[in-house]
Amino acid sequence: MLFVRGGSMVDVYGSTRVVESFCLDITEVTVAAFELYLTDLETNPDTRPSAKQLRTDAKTILFTNTSDDYLRELSKNCNFGKDGRTQHPINCVTLQTAGRFCNWRKGTRLPTRWEWEWAARGGSTEKAYPWGPEPPSEERLNACDKGSCQQLPGYPRTPMHSGNDGYAATAPVGEFPKTDRAEKSRKPKEFKDLAGNVWEFVSCEGSGCALKGGSFRTVDAAWILTRNTNDISGRLDARSDEAGFRCAAKPQ
Incomplete structure (x- = not known):
């Protein structure tokens, strides 16, 4: 984790948000x-059934009103249980599962929207993108690009x-x-x-739940701006190959 000194910012709605100092996963x-989490759950008879179900669920996506063929195709991108992907982000889990994982780690939780945004914009630096003002490129993020954007049936991407x-x-x-x-040796x-x-x-x-930061399939650079947010309030039970998480904590 890295320590992030708090401060205040004006959000996208024009309101002032005060963010207390916190720590966030690098x-x-x-x-x-996530495997360590499931293994720990399996040691307790009370949580063993839920761990077994999570092992199954994390291998497939879940969306409503989506064809079985589409679900099978996207589920190939679920990283859990796939050879060679132990250091890839855990995906294909729900918001609730993400929150429970962070709570399982001693002293951690999901970051708030404003903590995440404060960290991404570099605090009072107010960076447009997490790396700065420069436009997106293959050196700066994993997104939908010319050479490696996954093209899905009926869903062409620019x-x-x-x-x-x-x-x-x-x-x-x-x-x-x-x-x-x-550069690594010079930079913090x-x-x-x-x-x-x-x-x-x-x-x-409140009743608002969200995702931040964009994914490997994002095409519009506006979605990866530090201030932008993807509302998921109506899809809390969904599991997506595009969604993962990191945890936050109070400074010790």
């Missing part, structure tokens, strides 16, 4: 971490940019934005994948 939660990030679906966490070894640690890879659940506020 990367999205991985398949490997790439966000003309590069090729090398991933048709998710990438291992921490891949973006790219930094070379020399930074958050990874706050744009692209998978949309990230944030905690619900």
Whole structure:
């Protein structure tokens, strides 16, 4: 986790939001971490049945009013149980499951929408994108691009940019934005994948629940702006190959 010093900002609605200091995971939660969670649940007879169900659910997406063929095709992108994907973000889980995972980790929870946004914009720096003002590219995020955008039946996509990030679906966490070894040695640690890879659940506020950051399938750069939000209030039981999460905590 990285410490984020709090402050205040004017949100997209014109209201002032005060954000207390907090800590946030550097990367999205991985398949490997989720496996540890399920293994722990399985040690308790009371939670063993739910762990078994989660093992099944995390291998498939779930949307209403969607054809079986479409569900099967998208479920191929679910990372849980797939060889070689232990360091990819856990996806194909619900908002509720994400929240329970963070609560299982001692002292953590899902970040609020405003904490996530404050971290992504660099606090008072007010960055347009998590990396800064520069336009999206294959070096900055895993999104729908010219070389690796997954084309789905009946759902053609126009790439966000003309590069090729090398991933048709998710990438291992921490891949973006790219930094070379020399740059890593000079720069302090930074958050990874706050744009692209998978949309990230944030905690619900009142009746409003949301995702932030865009995914590997996002085509419109407006969706990865730090201020933008994808409302999911009517789809709380959905499981998407595009959605994952990271956890937050109070500073110790």
